Amino acid sequence: MKRVLAVDDSATLRNMLCDCLRSAGHQVVEAENGQEALDRLRSEKPDIVITDLTMPVMDGLDFIAAARSEPEGRGLPMLLLTTETAEHLKQRAREIGATGWLTKPFDPDTILRLVNQLA
Amino acid sequence: MTAMDIAQPEPAAPADAATRQFVTFLVGERIYGVDIMQVREIRQWIPATPLPNQPHFTRGVLNLRGTIVPVHDLRAKFAGALTDATENHVVLIASVGGQTIGVLVDAVSDIISVDTSEIRPVPDNAGEADISALLGLVSTEDAMVVLLDLATLFPPPDRDED
Amino acid sequence: MPTDEMEEYQAIFFAECADLLVDLQDRFDEMADGAVEPETINAAFRAVHSIKGGASAFGFDGLVGFAHVFETTLDRLRSGTLELTQELLGLLQRAGDIIALLVEQARDGIDVPQDRIDRVLGELREASGIEAAEECEDAPAGDAPAAEPEASEAGPEEDAAAEREVRLRLAIRDGFHRRGHDLLRVIRGLREFGLTGVEPPDSFPPPAEFDLHAPGDTWQLKLVTALPVDEIAAYFDVYDGLIEVEIDADEASGQEPARDDAPPASAQTQDHPPEGSGADGAQHAVAPAQKRAAPKPKDAEAASRPVKRSGDGERTVKSLRVDISRIDRLVNLVGEIVITQAVLAQKLSENSPSGDLELGHAVENMARHTRELQDSVMAIRAQPIKSVFQRMPRLVRDLADTLQKDVRIQLSGEQTEVDTTVIEELAEPLTHMLRNSMDHGIEPTAEERIAAGKPAQGTIHLSAEHRGERVIITVADDGRGIDREKVRAKAIERGLISPDDNLGNEEIDNLIFHPGFSTANEISSVSGRGVGMDVVQKKIQSLGGRCTLKNQPGKSLSFEITLPLTLAILDGMAIGIGEERFILPLSSVVEAVRVEQAQIQLLPGGGQVLPLRGQYVPILSLRETLGLKPSSHREEMAILVDAESNGLVAVLVDELLGQRQVVLKSLEANYQRVEGVSGATILGDGRVALILDIPALIRSTRIPPRAAGAKIAAAGMMTPSPSSIGALQ
Structure with missing residues (x-):
């Protein structure tokens, strides 16, 4: 059982992700944007983060960058789950310390496997 | 199977395919029947709330556990004269085309099972006004029962007109 | 994933799309108002992006493809590569319309003409300089990014x-x-x-x-x-x-x-x-051999099982999406409680000694709480009228395109809250009215407008406001108004009026609401196919509302719809006529006065009027109009009712039973619409009382314009008509 922080401004995708994770026995904490995710990160101490890239208030990249400078975010696997595929974004993601890059639509098996392996 | 067999009445057919049950009731001297599948319940008459500008046989509306149900006077529908309704009269609550309606009659008499083959067509010259609403006639031990099609008798409004 | 679960997700997605589309429209409106802030563009980008994300999860490829190009354009606008010009904004708005259509297509399977999509796609590509090849490379499907692990x-x-x-x-x-x-x-x-x-x-x-x-x-x-x-x-x-x-x-x-x-x-x-790693130490007590025996695919299976979402307190709930049917059930139940409470109160007052103060207080408290409960429940269903207004700009742009007219729409009062039941029913009549304004109201050419001293661009103003317990919706255009001569000629041609009829302006204008007026209309691609203003009026009336118009020939035409805030409850005035009880909507009641028979004055032709503070108010006897049996009761009270376009009318009743809030029940559920009755309610004693619609009652007894007079006279009823009231006042 892992504690997963799922960040997406779309309730649809968040719900799908949550259902997928919860049905595999994981605990899920949700956040709608990077700012909220940062708060959750501090209070909930998740084992792994799966975040959308494009979100209001604070996007996924800024969130990961910010999280990496927090004690709770150091060493924490943080995956981006996005429809974006542009190489420059991926490069930027690597630079700021994103653990991995997944493209939507996500495959439940992959997500669960990564949560198990990385967290 | 030969052609002869087909012409025979079907002996093995399940009973419900060949028989129908009707709730019979009285209006004056006449006995009417309505398919039991359409009948929801039977209630004692209480004065209905009249509606303006409606056909004379529509007595008004009733409160049926929170929903508003129209009540039609069967005597008035057929003979033109309003029933002088008392608390001895009953209202048949029926389901017709997705709507619930009430039909004011004198008394409910029985539930009869009728073999569909026993239902006789209504003669054209029977003198009834609304012959299209009559499913047919059937004879019981004591009398003739006029089987009604409530959907034709009290058609639901044409929704498209709205 | 099981189908029903998939459908559930889709339903959430579509609900979300609706919000996103509204949001997108808002951003464009802000841009149109000159707000070209980075955050505005960003928000628009995100809206499209979110739609794309969800759509890709469900394999709505057409939607994904379009959203992608749209999003790229917005991205370039965001990054400053593109500049926001009027043309680009227009294009973005059209793209917004297309994406809305594509969402509808995904949801309802409506047909969206491919050439229209392609046209806008082409324009987007051209505007943003996207190469087709680049787009393919960039497209989400089929690309396996480096860091993405192989799945299976x-x-x-x-x-x-x-x-x-x-x-x-x-x-x-x-x-x-x-x-x-x-x-x-x-x-x-x-x-x-x-x-x-x-x-x-x-x-x-x-x-x-x-x-x-x-x-x-x-x-x-x-x-x-x-x-x-x-x-x-x-x-x-x-x-x-x-x-x-x-x-x-x-x-x-x-x-x-x-x-x-x-x-x-x-x-x-x-x-x-x-x-060495300190904090991580606790996590390692796993037996490797057993772990190995459990192959991964089981996890995947588990993933697709529907799981009850735990209320684990981790979610911050700002708003909640609730199936409307659940709220409807709540509303119905509260309705029943209101009635039961009324029954209880009545029975108690009949059966208990009047001196029982505690009981009296308890009953009062319960009545108050019941009412609060009802208000709270109704508030859940209230939503800004925006959700329906929002769809109208798209319609106007579409029609402007089809009709080759330059028209803009202005919205105001979008935040006006109305019950969901009303909102749902509004789209259709509003659409008809806008079509009518676009097709018949706004002049066919800019030259014609300029010649009339108007700006080349036509304007339609759609607004909403609360007025008492009702909401007023106005559709006003600055077109040419109703040409009364033409309407009159057409009505004569259709046999609706005779050439000898001497009709007032208002009566001529109102002919456009006549069912015979527009059904035979020449079929126009816009407002044709027999969809006339009569349909609108009928619809509005069925909602317990009213539709009136103000015509300034050559200048403007405005329609005003008056609707109740909710179709579920009503503040009413209970009245008695003989044994019967009726409810008049309180919003239309001006005052009640006691009348003596001697005060009533007869007019030649059978009409009756009541002199009141120097005015003569036409009288409507409910007993006669409703065809009720004469009784020993005397019509001792006159309720002055604002019958809207019919002015003030004195409604004669036997007694006034007081104000109460009633739960509206439909007559149509099991019967049909009854002219002059907007619904029914169940009283404390279980009896049904009709809710009267006085203006409709007046209309139902008046058949415009000829022959009616004779009929009414024969029936011996007083029926005020606009012109007679005008003359009296």
């Missing part, structure tokens, strides 16, 4: 092939830790691959200085597995090259029992890392 085949599977020892050499590269990885977890994960031995780097430091993540050091691991090498290698794909892996599988030694020397190695290494 990576997990270990039960295999008939023989197990053998596989040696791994792992070297961590720079950035491994910074990007959230942890070697411990890497190793732990390998237990599922039959990990039997772990050997730390040669330069293994003492625990205090232990740095697992120092790059360059090589860890050696041993697995006993039957998995092919490439599957083991796939495990490391996730690490995006941050772990250098060498895999050395001694295929020949496959049968050799490699386990003998494994346990010591395993035990040894498993003791070390936890000490």
Whole structure:
């Protein structure tokens, strides 16, 4: 059982992700944007983060960058789950310390496997 | 199977395919029947709330556990004269085309099972006004029962007109 | 995933799309108002982006493809590559319309003409300079990004092939830790691959200085597995090259029992890392052998099982999406409670000694709470009228395109809250009215407008406001209004009026609401096919509302719709006529006065009027109009009712029973619409009382315009008509 922080401004995708994770026995904490995710990160101490890239208030990249400078975010696997595929974004993601890059639509098996392996 | 067999009445057919049950009731001297599948319940008459500008046989509306149900006077529908309704009269609550309606009659008499083959067509010259609403006639031990099609008798409004 | 679950997700997605589309429209409106702030563009981008994300999850490829180009255009606008011009904004709005259509297509399967999509797509590409090739490369589907792990085949599977020892050499590269990885977890994960031995780097430091993540050091691991090498290698794909892996599988030694020397190695290494990594220490009590017996695909199966979402208190609830049917059920139940409460109160007052103060208080409290409960429940259903207004600009743009007219729409009062029941029913009549304004109201050419001293661009103003317990919606255009001569001629031609009829302006204008007026209309692609203003009026009336118009020929035409705020409850005035009880909507009641028969004055022609403070108010006797039996009761009260376009009318009743809030019940559910009655309610004693619609009652007794007079006279009823009231006042 892992504690997963799922960040997406779309309730649809968040719900799908949550259902997928919860049905595999994981605990899920949700956040709608990077700012909220940062708060959750501090209070909930998740084992792994799966975040959308494009979100209001604070996007996924800024969130990961910010999280990496927090004690709770150091060493924490943080995956981006996005429809974006542009190489420059991926490069930027690597630079700021994103653990991995997944493209939507996500495959439940992959997500669960990564949560198990990385967290 | 030969052609002869087909012409025979079907002996093995399940009973419900060949028989129908009707709730019979009285209006004056006449006995009417309505398919039991359409009948929801039977209630004692209480004065209905009249509606303006409606056909004379529509007595008004009733409160049926929170929903508003129209009540039609069967005597008035057929003979033109309003029933002088008392608390001895009953209202048949029926389901017709997705709507619930009430039909004011004198008394409910029985539930009869009728073999569909026993239902006789209504003669054209029977003198009834609304012959299209009559499913047919059937004879019981004591009398003739006029089987009604409530959907034709009290058609639901044409929704498209709205 | 099971279909019903999929449908549930889709339903959420579409609900979300609706919000996003509204949001998108808002952003464009802001841009149109000159707000070209980065955040505005950003928000528009995000809206489209979110739609794309959801759509891709459900495989709505058309929507994804369009959203992608749309989004790219917005992205370029955001980055400053593109400049926001009027043309671009117009294009973005049209693109917004298309994406809305594509959402509808995905949801309802409506047909969206491909050429329209292609046209806008082409314009977007041209505007933003997207090359078709670039788009393909960039498109989400089919692209397997470097860091994306291969999905299916990576997990270990039960295999008939023989197990053998596989040696791994792992070297961590720079950035491994910074990007959230942890070697411990890497190793732990390998237990599922039959990990039997772990050997730390040669330069293994003492625990205090232990740095697992120092790059360059090589860890050696041993697995006993039957998995092919490439599957083991796939495990490391996730690490995006941050772990250098060498895999050395001694295929020949496959049968050799490699386990003998494994346990010591395993035990040894498993003791070390936890000490070193501190916080992580607690997580390692997993038995490798058992773990291995559970193959991964089971997890995937579990993933698709519907799971009841736990109310684990982790969610911050700002707003909640609730199935409307649940709220409807609540509303119905509260309605029943209101009635039951009324019954209870009545029975108690009949049966208990009047001196029982406590009981009286309890009943009062309950009445108050019931009412509050009802208000609260109704408030849940209230929503800004925006959700329906929002669809109208798109309609106007579409029609402007079709009709080749330059028209803009202005919205105001979008935040006006109305019950959901009303909102849902509004779209249709509003659409008809806008079509009417676009087609018949706004002049066909800009030249004609300019010649009339108007701006070339036509304007339609759609507004909403609260007025008492009702909401007023106005559709006003600055077109040419109703040409009364033409309307009159057409009505004569249709046989609606005779050439001798001397009609007032208002009566002529109102002819457009006549069912016979527009059904035979020449079919126009816009407002044709027999959809006339009569349909609108009928619809509005069926909602308990009213539709009136103000015509200024040559200048403007405005329609005003008056609607109740809710179709579920009503503040009413209970009145008695003989044994019958009726409810008049309180909003239309002006005052009640006691009348003496002697005060009533007869007009030649059978009409009656009541002199009141120097005015003569036409009288409507409910007993006569409703065809009620004469009784010994006297019509002693006159309720002055604002009959809207009919002005003030004195409604004669026997008694006034007081104000009360009633739950509206439909007559149409089991019967049909009854002219002059907007619904019914159930009184405290269980009896049904009709809710009267006085203006409609007046209308139902007046048949415009000819022949009616004679009929009314024959029926012996007083029926005020607009002109007669006008004359009286």
